[in-house]
Amino acid sequence: MSLEDASLDIAPGELLAVVGENGAGKSSLMNVLYGLYHPDAGTFLMDGKPVRFKSPRDAIARGIGMVHQHFMLVPTLTVAENVVLGREPTKRGLLDLDRACDEVAATAKRFGFQLDPRARVDTLTVGSQQKVEIVKALHRGAQVLILDEPTAVLTPQESDELSQVMRGLVAQGRTVVLISHKLKEVLGVADRVAVMRRGRTVAVVRASETTVSALASLMVGEGSRGAAMTGVPAVAAGTQDAATGPVVLEAKDLRATGDNGRPALQGVSLTVRAGEIVGIAGVDGNGQRELAEVLTGLRKLDGGEGTLLGGPLAGLTPALAKARGVGHVPEDRLARAVVKAMTVEENVALGRHRQPPFARGPWVDFKGRRERTNQLLSGYDVRPNDPVVALQALSGGNQQKVVVARELDADPKLLVVVQPTRGLDIGAVAQVHERLRDAKARGAGVVMVSLDLEEVLALSDRVYVLYEGRVTGHFPRKDLDERALGRCMLGAEAGHG
């Protein structure tokens, strides 16, 4: 697990935020508090007495409730059934669903939620599902409520509403622990902020006595990214205001449907030229992922038109995109980019396995594949430098290096990268960034989707901001401003230039 020497004090009746980068150990620490994970060492005191939670049952009994980042609701059951699950009211041995509904409605009302206890959970919006989660915890008498990245999936309006709910709970004397990596949001609502880095708690500060940039430098430490994190973007070497290369992607009014069946892209237009990095910024779930999928042929276009590397965007398939010279570093590496049970060299071949040096006619070219893999492993400093080890034996950073190496080796004309450094350590992050700049220098057009605003600011020549499937802002490098970007991310139209 990813925790070492993490300490935390939580005072009753406060709103404590725990911040840190992805992989800093926030969620692990909370799962330990909730009894889901068991620590190797360390103590846990409640009201001054040591306690030990064998399972969530113990945590619940001591008044701790948790709202997980990925909802823990049974989609086929109703709101009331989900809430009472595990402590069901009965009448003569049978479920008393009427009483359950009444109880749940009462709890919801007491905390100001609008919820129909008889609605099936899979018919609810994400925001309502989160309310069900909160009611579930409160219904069990939670005095301490842990919320893990609660706003990652919410619209700004829903986020505001959630902030009020959290303050309301604190006002009633309950304790709220908020886990987040969104600093601005945290400062707006928390009493105190604990900062985690690499499995340790490195600082606890009062929210009123700190700033976004101070928290940011605590989060990353005094590493290479310090400058980029202060909110004043350093102009990276070679960035220019207007790329003059040929247009590699021209898209107008793109429309597409998301996995949940709702429209994800509602008219996105953008242009990408060779030799520039175009950042796509936005709060998670505003269509960025779907945009990347459309550009790589993984998602069907419902409407709109465009030209991608000399061919139409409509009817694009992954194979067609590859043939035209689109490289892709997807967000979910293990699901989309690699076959983890195959060897490193087999993964290096993936996608180009039909052409030399990876194939000769219908046959796999073992010698050519080995040679090319060895070159790439050395060139990208992948460890272990072993082409026949299973990819899953590599660390996440080294896996990502293999993916980036493979995609850049194909010399793409358009490179689509999504969250390229998520979960990587700082050294690997720097290397990936350097490689993206290399690709640009070699004349590739790069589309970079990232939820990490600092990353967008540090690398992009131009930035489009997506909000609810639309472009709400377009900034050339010289006009890049964190605050303006932030406003667009929350839905304000601006900066068309």
Place this chain on the structure above:
Amino acid sequence: MGERTRQVLPSVLSVLLALAVCWLTIALTRDADTATRAYLQMLWGGVGNWPAFLEGGNSTAVLRPLGEAAMKAALLTLTGLSVAVAFKVGLFNIGAQGQMIWGALAAALVGAHVSLPGVLHVPLALIAAAVAGAAWASIAGVLKLKRGVHEVISTIMLNWVAVSLVDNWLVIGPLRAVAEGASSITGTAEILPSSQLPRLLGDSSRLNLGFPLALATALGVWVWLSRTRSGYETRAVGLTPEAARAAGIPTLWRAGGAMALAGALAGLAGAVLVLGTEGRYPGSLGAPYGFDGIAIALIGNNHPLGAALAATVFGILRAGGTRMQLLGVHKSFPELIQGFALLFVAGRMVWLALLERRQKRALAEKPAQAGVEVPRA
């Protein structure tokens, strides 16, 4: 523990444990001596009684058992390959039985009703069987890929549909052999001599072309999976379908193709049964070869050559089963061994956990050597 050891060791241990457990079964119900002698009989029945032969016995003592073992091994190899190929693309083919039924029927019909010289007749009958099996498997493939119907359920259903339609209708009805004279015949008409699989060792042994054919098929499947582009694509689809799709691999075609190939292999098994030994489609296949294929594939760890090896081992044991009767042990005994072996292979995770614990303890006892090994991070 190396990767290859991790793959092979659980299977080997499972077979050994199954042999031991079944030996104990006889030893406890009878006595240890009987158990050992029964095992020896099983061995002689499978590979031939070499001691008797070397002491100047008849060569039949060796050739006949080898022929019986090869016959069984050929069927097990082909159905095992059928299940293994489907597994490679991530599908569980429980339907080898049904596919084999259609393959056997197709081979019987082509064998009996088409006249051709032997050089062409046998290949045509084999191809017909493969096509029939592939077509039947493709129903499950299409249901899975187009409608999302789980292949485990659909292939189970298709097995029973095949049994009902073929055994309970076609073979006793429209396709039933016309009886000559007073004798009544079960099954379809006898195949023409030109379509029989040639015997390799003369009349003293039933060893026919089927076993070499099955081994060559196993080799072919292995070469295809490990050395060709499309084999590579098939494995990628089986392991991580989304990544394969993102890499531009036509996942539906690969999955559908592998399922059809699985059906073709099971169909071939039917052809080998009909053209090699039965001479016609009998009243029914007589044994659940398709289900045996599941055991063979899994004991062979879904590796084509592993499946061929497992099939050979169990072909020998099962051919030897008849000899166990001499000691009053029923001839179905080897099937019990096979069942237990599969059960123990199903507990693969248990084996790996036990082996790793052993290894850890060994490392703890010899800390000096533990440092030598280069950790792979």
Place this chain on the structure above:
Amino acid sequence: MLEVLHSLLFSTLDAAPALVFAALGAMLSERAGVVSVGVEGMMRTGAFCAAVAALVMPTPLAVLVGMAAGAGIAAVHGFLSIRWRSDQVVSGMALNLVAMAGGTFLLESLYGPNGTPGITQLSRWNLPGLSHVPLLGALSGHSAPTYLALTLPFVFHLLLSRTPLGLRLRAVGDKPHAVATLGLSVPALRWGAVLGGGLMAGLGGAVLSTAVLDRFEQHTPAGLGFMALAAMVFGRWTPLGAFAAALFFAFGNALRIGLASSAPWLLELVPQGFLLALPYLLTLLVLALQGQRGHAPAALGTPYEQESR
């Protein structure tokens, strides 16, 4: 005409219980998320053990022995698939093969190829008020399993839809991690469902050798376990649906056998093979029409691992 219908109903009710019990057992296990292709093997074991036990004890007690035997096989399935997270289909098929070969081996070694010696069948009950009412009279004259099979589906329905345990079972089959975060034990719930399913499948098998026949025969249950799976799927993984499907399949079977003796000319037109294939074809059709996993529990076949999300 009425008489024909009466005898059809009677034989349906006589033959249905084994199918109903096995389908309910499979459904119980699958609703909790554990695949139950081993139900054929559990039935066979239950049938064998009940027949052997009935040689030395009263038949009703022997039925309990058969149930326990079914649960014993289910326990192995649980050990492999819950405790060790093995592939549930592999484990189930392995148990089928073991039961198949083991049953044959034991039968042949102990009693010979013709099955176990005859045993006392479960006694049949005449319902005095009913025996002479037209059609309803078909309800009279069956043994206890028939009446149990007519009531248990409703009990299961009540259990699943109206009790806390049922709610938890449904939840654990759809989203086990949600259940775990509420402090309930996923393995315990699944173990309960798998063992309960084994008891029911064992009962189904025991009924075959104590009520339908009077011995254990070589091929018992001859694919009835797989037909029970079909009934469960056809009935959309619900107790009443599985019950209706099982009754329907049993009726089809009775009709086929009835036709073979009373109207052989009809079977010239519609071959028996088609009628035999009908339950499976219908199940395939229903699956093809509803598509996308149909109504299967969402977490069916997925081993539960605590630390993964």
